[in-house]
Amino acid sequence: MDTETKIYCSCIWTFFFLVFTFIVGSIIADLVIPPQKIAILDANLTRFELAASPTTSLSYNLSFTMSIHNSVWDDKADYHDMEVNCYYYSEQFDSRKLGDFMLKSRRTRLFNLSRSGNSSVDLGSNGVDAFKRSNETGFFDLEIWLKGKRIFEADEGDRHVHLYYQCKLRLQLMASQNSTTQGNFKPVKCH
Numbered sequence: 001m002d003t004e005t006k007i008y009c010s011c012i013w014t015f016f017f018l019v020f021t022f023i024v025g026s027i028i029a030d031l032v033i034p035p036q037k038i039a040i041l042d043a044n045l046t047r048f049e050l051a052a053s054p055t056t057s058l059s060y061n062l063s064f065t066m067s068i069h070n071s072v073w074d075d076k077a078d079y080h081d082m083e084v085n086c087y088y089y090s091e092q093f094d095s096r097k098l099g100d101f102m103l104k105s106r107r108t109r110l111f112n113l114s115r116s117g118n119s120s121v122d123l124g125s126n127g128v129d130a131f132k133r134s135n136e137t138g139f140f141d142l143e144i145w146l147k148g149k150r151i152f153e154a155d156e157g158d159r160h161v162h163l164y165y166q167c168k169l170r171l172q173l174m175a176s177q178n179s180t181t182q183g184n185f186k187p188v189k190c191h
């Protein structure tokens, strides 16, 4: 083979390899990751206090807007047993059931969730130190998890796929009256 033929051949092989990788990749992505986009569009943290002693009582007031988008082109999405859990330093402090709902293709649903209360948490000494540092700066790292399942209609019957998304937020604690610090929240994508 002359050099030109060799280059031509390797190009063909590279082309087939890319096509093959793309097809296999799309199939795997379709099977494993149900296509939807989850994001937190806005959030307000107006209270986040850890009792001085014992440091296991967390009082909070958090409101946020979560968007769930069904990005499939041609199919509705059936969501079941959906729930939102709020975490600080790996400790869950709040939970809210969203229940079952349906989204047509390429539709988005917004949930405005307002959570407040007192919760018992076990942060450990590292968590308490982290809290104290955040308490000084006024910025807290919270996580919001979305869990549930999505049901697909398939030829062989319904297929259940479990969903699991994490949204990492860094929120500035704000006094409810202080509006100057509000409105600077950047939407966060969940993975």
Ligand SMILES: *[C@@H]1O[C@H](CO)[C@@H](O)[C@H](O)[C@H]1NC(C)=O
Pocket: 044, 046, 061, 062, 063, 116, 117, 176
């Ligand atoms: C939580 O904060 C909001 C303001 O962002 C306020 O309207 C609401 O009354 C507060 N809820 C509680 C239980 O303190």
Ligand SMILES: *[C@@H]1O[C@H](CO)[C@@H](O)[C@H](O)[C@H]1NC(C)=O
Pocket: 042, 043, 044, 063, 064, 065, 182, 183
């Ligand atoms: C956050 O607070 C601002 C100002 O009070 C308000 O406009 C916005 O709707 C609030 N967002 C949420 C998710 O509660």
Ligand SMILES: *[C@@H]1O[C@H](CO)[C@@H](O)[C@H](O)[C@H]1NC(C)=O
Pocket: 042, 065, 110, 111, 112
């Ligand atoms: C949720 O809040 C957004 C603004 O943050 C608003 O556009 C939307 O209509 C609200 N949705 C519901 C169901 O209250």
Ligand SMILES: *[C@@H]1O[C@H](CO)[C@@H](O)[C@H](O)[C@H]1NC(C)=O
Pocket: 059, 116, 117, 118
């Ligand atoms: C949480 O505890 C605080 C005092 O630490 C109290 O003022 C508040 O009413 C409590 N909130 C709830 C929802 O129990």
Ligand SMILES: *[C@@H]1O[C@H](CO)[C@@H](O)[C@H](O)[C@H]1NC(C)=O
Pocket: 050, 051, 052, 132, 135, 136
């Ligand atoms: C957090 O900061 C406030 C003052 O901004 C203080 O009163 C409170 O004791 C602090 N909490 C902890 C657990 O350090």
Ligand SMILES: *[C@@H]1O[C@H](CO)[C@@H](O)[C@H](O)[C@H]1NC(C)=O
Pocket: 175, 178, 179, 180, 181
């Ligand atoms: C509101 O927040 C801004 C920026 O953090 C701060 O400079 C201002 O003093 C606050 N105002 C009140 C009334 O707390």
